[in-house]
Amino acid sequence: MxxxxxxxxxxxxxxxxxxxxxxxxxxxxxxxxxxxxxNLPMYDTDxxxxxxxxxxALDLSEKMKKASGYIFVSPEYNFSVPPVLVNMIAxxxxxxxxxxxxxxxxxxxxxxxxxxxGIDLMNSLRAQFTRLGSIxxxxxxxxxxxxxxxxxxxxxxLDQFSSLIKE
Numbered sequence: 001m002x003x004x005x006x007x008x009x010x011x012x013x014x015x016x017x018x019x020x021x022x023x024x025x026x027x028x029x030x031x032x033x034x035x036x037x038x039n040l041p042m043y044d045t046d047x048x049x050x051x052x053x054x055x056x057a058l059d060l061s062e063k064m065k066k067a068s069g070y071i072f073v074s075p076e077y078n079f080s081v082p083p084v085l086v087n088m089i090a091x092x093x094x095x096x097x098x099x100x101x102x103x104x105x106x107x108x109x110x111x112x113x114x115x116x117x118g119i120d121l122m123n124s125l126r127a128q129f130t131r132l133g134s135i136x137x138x139x140x141x142x143x144x145x146x147x148x149x150x151x152x153x154x155x156x157x158l159d160q161f162s163s164l165i166k167e
Contacts, residue, residue, distance in 0.1 A: 001031065002023060007074035141157055
């Protein structure tokens, strides 16, 4: 099972759906998780101490434990990572004794539909997930309004990704 995390609405959801279709064609099961619709409360230590970890984050962590890999589909916000994605990572890293547990040795494919070239987002996510212990695929799927998805290219990228998750 591959979890496809989407950190926005509109174009990135459409990109996630296209990638899910390509995975389905390869007989790879996946689930799209829209982080905007998940609507986790903004992380802060007082909220965690007073209210505990939200059930939504606990449920998500169980799915993440069972997944063989993740695809993150996210726009670039002000040359970096959208708050909804940072917030999800903050919450799930607080579950258990090891903040890296849900990312350590997980295979991750990065993708974006960005108004710009998305390079700052890709670099930020690559750095963060690598430090969390993940294996981040060397190629990214990058689209924009002027650079639509090339399905032949994304298909080859997903072939590489799927070959690693089957090991």
